[in-house]
Amino acid sequence: EVRLVESGGRLVRPGGSLRLSCAPSGFIFSSYNMNWVRQAPGKGLEWLSYISSAGSTVYYADSVRGRFTISRDNAKNSLYLQLSSLRADDTAVYYCARDGGHGVTLFGEVIPRPNWFDTWGQGTLVTVSS
């Protein structure tokens, strides 16, 4: 069974830091691009970040660029999201999501980029509050 399990969410003070982890199983992790998506309480979905299968290409949403860092360790079968300079509006459930595509083909070259999110974890709650 293809599965993703997030961990690391907790209550943190404004300005604090946190590292989220995502543990995949049931598929060859190193072959897939991965993403982080969050959902604030009662709100919609917001894509945050993408990392290619080898970790060589990363993208961020403007709202988190410079504060969040995505990374992966294929040898340890793990995906991470380092959160820093946290604010109250970062309070959300954070999901890791496997990318079902392999990028976009332009002029015969495959450009790694987010496509569709075919597998999601159960989410981990980050609460930023004093």
Next chain:
Amino acid sequence: DVQMTQSPPSLSASVGDRVTITCQASQDITNYINWYQQKPGKAPKLLIHDASRLETGVPSRFSGSGSGTGFSFTISSLQPEDIATYYCQQYDSIPPTFGQGTRLEIK
């Protein structure tokens, strides 16, 4: 960023009804749109990618269509287990963006 305007925000329908949700993109996104279902307290689930390609295991009563800027998602015969919030998502450009969601209820 590409804005995805999804409508209606909420919808009440009866079992067996045909239900349609639309998404309007702020620019041409070809067919780079996906549809997700999210049940309360659960993670989203991918139903359709590339506008009309049904994910394996997803019932055939779900379908999607459209290209360019206008897209629709249809449930041909609403079932009680379809109660959820539905989201569209474009990936023509970075950042990928989601519609605001459509909350579907049983009448």
